[in-house]
Amino acid sequence: MAETARSARATGHGRVLAALALAQFICSFAGSNMNVMINDISEDLDTTVQGVQVAITVFLLVMAALMIPGGKLTDRYGRKRCFLTGLVIYAIGALLSAAAPGLGVLILGSSILEGIGTALLIPPVYILTTLLYPNVTSRARAFGVVMALGGIGAAAGPLIGGLITTAISWRAAFVFQALVIGVIVVLSRRIDDPLPPDPTRSFDTTGAVLSAVGLVLVVMGILAADNDIWLMTVLLAVGALVLWWFFRSVRAKEASGREPLLSLRLFDNRTSNLGLVTQSTQWLLLMGTSFTVAAYLQVVRGYDAVQTGVVFTAATLGLLATSLSAERLARRHPQRTLIMAGFAFAIAGVVVLIILVGSFATAWAFVPGLLLIGLGLGVMLTPSVNVVQSSFPEEQQGEISGLSRSVSNLGSSFGTAIAGTILVAGLTKGAYAAAMITLAVIGLGGLAAAALLPRESRPAKTRAFRIKTPRSTQ
Known part of the structure; x- marks a missing residue:
């Protein structure tokens, strides 16, 4: 009987984890798949590269700006309710984008509504993952799946979006998002909120x-x-x-x-603060590189959506290889070591991209650098999240999840805005190099923050989660 109960709980957790990971996937996909649609959207909606950049950046910005309030609302209305509400709003935005007659409606659907939906549904992903998995090693496995799907969504977004755009239309990519949301809603029926909502909680x-x-x-x-x-x-x-x-x-x-809205006491935790810096920098590198390389390939090299997406396969494979090994890496290495190694790989990848792309005209020149960036990001995405989430008790999970996702998405916004602004100011080889050098310098800042994280005296597998997990989640 006990074994049967454990098996049932494992199956239930597996379906819930699938829903949470798919939610992270589709939100990350939305942030990067438009990068390969720049020319198609510009021509269809009679706009410019800058117009598409604004749409991408506003989506990331809306997420960043509303993620903290979204995390706070989970305490008052419950994680499952906020998750499902966010999914519905997101789906409406995706369908509106698919039918957009102009840039304004596209921004309303893909940037505003999808951004609001994401801000509601993403904090529950991290809160539920933290509460359902009671120790660092099992949580590393769960976060490894979530972050792997998120990273793959961001890295493979250009390829998937490029294939859909070329085979059908850029509009079909938004229909694809709505269909994935439908699958998530079905899987979400199994979610059992570990903490009851508190309607008496105030909202700032x-x-x-x-x-x-x-x-x-x-x-x-x-x-x-x-x-x-x-x-x-x-x-x-x-x-x-x-x-x-x-x-x-x-x-x-x-x-x-x-x-x-946000307790300043959250910033009293030095480990969490450093973890937040590394999170922001990681997503800045990922999204900044994605936009810069995609825009350069399409506008300067003249690649179509599929060709651009194929080039990004190298980053996807690298990220998939390391992020799915998160549990094994967490057992063998301290989280600080993994984060530092990830930054070293990613920075090396940016440098390789600058050198090879400046020296060779072939598309293969992009592969080694993107592969290194993918490997590095896959190594460090999970431990950075784990460092932050595990630093706080369950009653603060709503706040820290909102802050954590806000900081990460703010990094994504800055990556697209900073690198994109430099690149779009002059779409030349020199502008490409300047944008990538800027990303490398920022990456060094992330590496410095990782080096300041406290050293762990033993592998993560020996340390139990510090919060008291509800009995129903064991």
């Missing part, structure tokens, strides 16, 4: 607005860099001012005993 609306506006202004300022330096300066300054207002509001609420 003022903080949510201030944080979102501040982040939007900062990223829009970066996007304005190639057109108007003065506008960029104003947007960055106003964005910084709004974010300062947000943190002042949070401090005042905490001092008066009220619950803010």
Whole structure:
């Protein structure tokens, strides 16, 4: 009887994990698959490369801006309800994008609605994974599956999107997203929320607005860099001012005993802070490289969507090879070591991309660098998430999951905005090299943060999860 019960729980957890991993896959896919549709969307909707860049960046930005409020809402309304609501909103946005007559409607569907849906559904993915798997090793396996699907979605997005675009239309890629959402909804029926919702939990609306506006202004300022330096300066300054207002509001609420959107006590944990820096930098490297290489291949080299996607297969294979080994790597190596090794591989990959692409005209010149980047990202994505999530007890999982995903998506936004702005300012070989060099320098910052993580005296497999897991999840 006991064995049967354990088997049933394992099967149930497996289906739930499949739903969570697929959700991470489709959201990551949405952030990168449009990179290979730049020419097709530009011609069909009568817009420019900059217009498509804005659509991609706004999607990532909406996720980043709303992820913290989304994580907070899971405490009040429950993880399963927020997850399913996010899936429905996302599907509506995907179908609207598929029928978009112009860039404005495309941004509404793919950037705004899909971004809002993602901000609601992604925090539950990380909260449920953390709560359902009680120790670091089993959680490393679960996060390995989730992060593998997320990384594959980002890395294989160009190939899958390119195949669909060439075979049917770029619009069909959004229909594909809606179909995957339908599969996730079916699998999600098995989800049993480990923690009951608390309708009495307050929600800091003022903080949510201030944080979102501040982040939007900062990223829009970066996007304005190639057109108007003065506008960029104003947007960055106003964005910084709004974010300062947000943190002042949070401090005042905490001092008066009220619950803010984001507790500043989360930032008292040095290990988590460093983990957040590494997370942000990883996704900045992934999305920045994806946009830069995809735009360069299509606009400068004249590759079509499928050819561009095939080139990115190298990154997909590298990421798949290492991310699916997350459990085995966690048993054998400290998480700090894995994160540092990942950054070393990724930075080396960027350098190889710069050298080979500058020396050879063949598409094969992109393969070694992209393979190294994929290998590096697959090594470090899971341990970075594990470091952050495992640093807090269950009652703070909603907050830290929202913050963690917000920081990661903000990194993705910055990657597309920074590298894309440099590249789009002058679509030449020199601009490509400048964008990639910028990414490599930022990657060195991530490596430095990883080096500052505390050393682990023994492998992760010997350390139990520090929070008390509900009995129903054992």
